[in-house]
Every structure is written in structure tokens, then in C-alpha cells.
Amino acid sequence: MSKITYIDYQDNSKTIEVENGLTVMEGAIQNDISGIDADCGGSMACATCHVYVEEKWFNKIPKAEEAEVDMIDMAIEPKKNSRLSCQIIVSDELDGLTVMTPKKQS
Amino acid sequence: MTKTDVVIIGAGPVGLFAVHQLGIKGLKAVVIDNLDKAGGQCIELYPDKPIYDIPAIPECTGEELTKNLLEQIKPFNTKFFYNERVDEVKQDNDNWIVKTNNNNKFTAPNIIIAGGVGSFEPRKILVKDAEKYEGKSLFYSVKNKDEFKNKNISIFGGGDSALDWALELSKFSKITLIHRRNEFRGAPHTLSEIKKLENEGKISIKTPCKLESIEGDKNVESISIKFDDEKIEKIRTDTILSFFGLIMKLGPIAEWGLNMNKKTIEVNSENFETNKKGIFAAGDICSYPGKLKLILSGFHEVALASVECFKRARPNEKYRFEFTTSSKNIQNRLGKK
Numbered sequence: 511m512s513k514i515t516y517i518d519y520q521d522n523s524k525t526i527e528v529e530n531g532l533t534v535m536e537g538a539i540q541n542d543i544s545g546i547d548a549d550c551g552g553s554m555a556c557a558t559c560h561v562y563v564e565e566k567w568f569n570k571i572p573k574a575e576e577a578e579v580d581m582i583d584m585a586i587e588p589k590k591n592s593r594l595s596c597q598i599i600v601s602d603e604l605d606g607l608t609v610m611t612p613k614k615q616s
Numbered sequence: 617m618t619k620t621d622v623v624i625i626g627a628g629p630v631g632l633f634a635v636h637q638l639g640i641k642g643l644k645a646v647v648i649d650n651l652d653k654a655g656g657q658c659i660e661l662y663p664d665k666p667i668y669d670i671p672a673i674p675e676c677t678g679e680e681l682t683k684n685l686l687e688q689i690k691p692f693n694t695k696f697f698y699n700e701r702v703d704e705v706k707q708d709n710d711n712w713i714v715k716t717n718n719n720n721k722f723t724a725p726n727i728i729i730a731g732g733v734g735s736f737e738p739r740k741i742l743v744k745d746a747e748k749y750e751g752k753s754l755f756y757s758v759k760n761k762d763e764f765k766n767k768n769i770s771i772f773g774g775g776d777s778a779l780d781w782a783l784e785l786s787k788f789s790k791i792t793l794i795h796r797r798n799e800f801r802g803a804p805h806t807l808s809e810i811k812k813l814e815n816e817g818k819i820s821i822k823t824p825c826k827l828e829s830i831e832g833d834k835n836v837e838s839i840s841i842k843f844d845d846e847k848i849e850k851i852r853t854d855t856i857l858s859f860f861g862l863i864m865k866l867g868p869i870a871e872w873g874l875n876m877n878k879k880t881i882e883v884n885s886e887n888f889e890t891n892k893k894g895i896f897a898a899g900d901i902c903s904y905p906g907k908l909k910l911i912l913s914g915f916h917e918v919a920l921a922s923v924e925c926f927k928r929a930r931p932n933e934k935y936r937f938e939f940t941t942s943s944k945n946i947q948n949r950l951g952k953k
Contacts, residue, residue, distance in 0.1 A: 547879075549733045549863070549864050549879075550657065550661065550733070551900065551909040553661075553662070555657065555661035555662055556661065556733075556863065556864070557861075558863070576801075579797075579799075580774075580775070580801045583773070583774050583775065583795075583796060583797070583801075583860070584739060584860050584861040586739075586742065588796055614742070616739065616863040616864075616865075
């Protein structure tokens with residue numbers, strides 16, 4: 511279990527315990543975190559689980575592969591710290607990770 | 617009004633296999649889909665990506681899977697209604713009346729909703745006033761390229777659609793191609809063509825930047841783009857083309873009185889019927905305890921739903937379970953002798 515914090519665009523913050531091995535997206539969906547749609551269910555095909563990763567964590571997460579970066583092109587308001595939460599796998603190293611969810615996913 | 621046994625909403629893999637499961641039981645179906653072809657997410661989202669978990673098919677792409685499913689249901693001569701979205705579902709005694717946005721009407725005792733995550737729509741530009749220009753000087757697709765002649769066109773996007781249309785329209789218009797990062801993703805040949813045209817001054821490329829605002833009155837006159845270093849540039853523009861892929865919108869399905877759970881429809885896992893008798897949901901759009909969003913789960917779901925469809929469509933006949941390997945009836949329906 512690792513603690514993951516989700517902060518929405520209005521600055522509401524929720525911290526939940528997510529089982530290691532699940533993705534940050536799955537953690538959100540299973541715990542009714544708003545702001546993450548995940549329409550395609552995690553197949554990296556829709557960019558509706560787009561999150562901004564807190565700067566200090568961004569470089570600790572394994573780098574995005576090309577297909578993910580391509581998909582982030584489709585997201586609304588992508589930034590330098592954009593990731594798809596379905597591609598971030600929770601582990602002990604990411605205990606304490608904070609992600610910001612965008613105002614809109616689609 | 618077309619009368620049939622089952623109206624299938626969605627021509628993705630699950631909708632297509634529903635045709636098969638109904639067809640071998642002697643039931644007729646029509647299929648309605650908002651896209652212009654069959655395949656659903658398999659075709660729109662990942663036509664070239666290999667799928668590895670279709671039983672007995674070690675590897676196939678979304679496109680191949682769709683092609684094979686269409687081949688498998690060929691004997692049933694099913695009618696497909698593409699580019700149409702189901703807007704209304706109304707009860708008429710034991711039947712359902714289904715109306716599309718193209719004013720086609722169907723009546724059937726059964727509906728199978730295999731609608732994935734809803735119908736596909738282009739992802740839209742969200743800056744102020746974008747909506748006002750949509751269809752006039754802002755477009756999400758090119759239907760008739762003659763309307764894009766002799767214009768200043770700003771194209772947004774970094775994928776194949778953006779690149780291909782930049783190339784094509786540069787033959788008779790001035791193109792600015794705008795993308796959020798320096799790398800484009802496209803076929804190597806396309807990329808080198810684009811570079812060539814940039815060197816010849818026929819295409820202007822602006823990266824890394826994004827749309828900041830649209831200026832104009834009745835029509836777009838210019839756009840402002842913002843670079844990563846906060847610098848803003850104004851570009852004279854008559855027409856904006858935006859290619860940020862498709863999103864899925866649940867749409868009118870939410871208004872049909874079905875029990876919903878977030879964006880999914882609740883069903884029982886015995887025959888995948890919803891809270892409305894004769895309306896079934898299968899594939900990604902349905903939910904029940906333990907549901908997995910896998911194509912193979914959708915296949916199972918429509919197989920079971922088709923049995924209940926038979927009972928409702930043929931109330932005076934006894935349903936008999938049969939195997940395709942041994943049933944003469946099924947083999948006749950498949951056109952095998």
C-alpha cells in the first residue's frame with residue numbers, strides 16, 4: 511500500500527491508500543476520485559486519465575514511452591508534467607505521490 | 617418503420633458478434649453506429665495495435681479482428697446503419713421503438729446496447745468563442761477539400777490527420793502547422809515531405825506552442841498562439857483545422873431510464889438484461905459484479921443475451937441449445953451444406 515494524493519482543479523485534496531501494482535488511474539476509479547474519467551479502461555487509447563504530476567515526483571516515475579507521449583498530445587491542456595495516470599504503477603518508491611487532475615478530461 | 621428481432625446499438629466487436637449469436641438462432645438484427653464503419657474502438661483507437669487475448673488467436677490487430685468478424689457474420693446479410701446515432705428509445709407494449717438522429721425508425725422486442733463508452737465525437741477546442749466559429753471557419757474534419765482552397769489555414773495537432781491534411785491542403789492554400797511539442801508522429805515519408813515543404817516556405821511550422829485565443833467577428837480573422845517561453849504570436853487565419861482525435865460521449869443513452877453506474881449500464885450476469893425487459897447491454901458499456909472490460913467478455917455476454925432475445929422474439933417456440941458442429945439448422949443458416 512502506498513499513499514497517493516489527488517488534488518482537483520479547485521484544490522480539493524484526497525489522499526488514499528492504493529495497493530502496490532495498481533495504477534494511479536485504478537486507484538482513482540476504485541475510490542471514486544473525481545477528475546479522472548479513464549474512458550478506455552487503461553489501454554492508453556483515450557487520454558481521459560490525464561494528470562499533472564507534482565514536480566518533485568515527475569522525475570521519480572519511470573519515463574513515459576512514446577505511445578503515451580503521443581496520446582498526451584490529445585489531452586486537454588497538456589503541460590510539461592503531464593502523464594496518463596493509467597501508466598503510473600504504484601509502488602513503495604511512489605509512496606506519497608501527488609497528482610493534480612485537470613478541470614476537464616474531454 | 618423497420619421491423620426486426622433485435623436492434624443492436626454499436627458496431628464494435630461485441631455488436632458484430634451479437635449478430636452472429638442471434639443469426640445462428642435464426643434471429644434477424646439491424647446494427648446502428650455513429651461512426652462511418654464497423655469496428656468501434658478497435659478501428660478508431662487502435663487499428664494497428666496487436667491484441668493478444670482473443671481466444672485461439674495469438675495475435676491480431678483491431679482492424680483484422682473487425683474484418684474477420686464481418687466475414688463471420690456475412691451469411692446473415694445484416695443491415696448496417698452507419699453515421700447514425702440512436703436518440704430515442706420508447707416502449708410500445710412488448711416492443712421497443714428506436715429512433716435515430718437520421719429519422720430512421722425501428723421496432724423490435726429486443727435491443728442490445730453494445731455501445732462501448734458511447735459514441736465517438738471529435739475532441740473540441742476549448743478556447744473562448746471556438747464554438748461560435750464551428751462549421752464556419754473552425755473544422756474538426758475535412759469533408760470537401762474545395763472549401764479549403766486559397767485560404768490561410770492553421771492546423772493544430774501532431775498526428776497523421778494533421779500532417780496528411782497539411783500536405784494535401786498546402787497544394788492550394790497557405791498552411792501553418794501548430795503542435796505542442798517539437799516532435800510530430802507520422803509516417804517517415806510524410807514527415808520528410810513536411811520538412812521539404814517547410815524549407816520551400818510552403819508550410820510554416822510553429823512548435824512548441826498552443827492556441828491562446830481566436831480573434832474575429834463573424835469569421836475567424838487571426839489566432840494567437842503561445843510558445844513554451846510565454847511568447848505570443850498572432851497568425852492571420854481564415855480557417856482553423858483541429859485534429860486532437862476522438863472522445864467518447866455517452867450521449868442520449870443516459871436518458872432511456874436504464875439503471876446506470878457512472879457511465880455504465882447495470883445488468884444481471886445471467887442474460888445481461890438491464891432493468892428494462894428486452895433491453896440488454898454488453899461489452900464495455902455494461903457493469904455487473906466482477907465485470908472485465910475485455911472483448912472476450914463481451915462475446916460471452918452477447919451469447920447469453922441472445923438466448924433471452926430468442927425467447928422474447930419467438931414466444932411460441934421452444935429454445936433449443938445447439939452446437940454449430942452438429943446442428944443442421946445452424947449450418948443451413950451459415951450457408952454450409
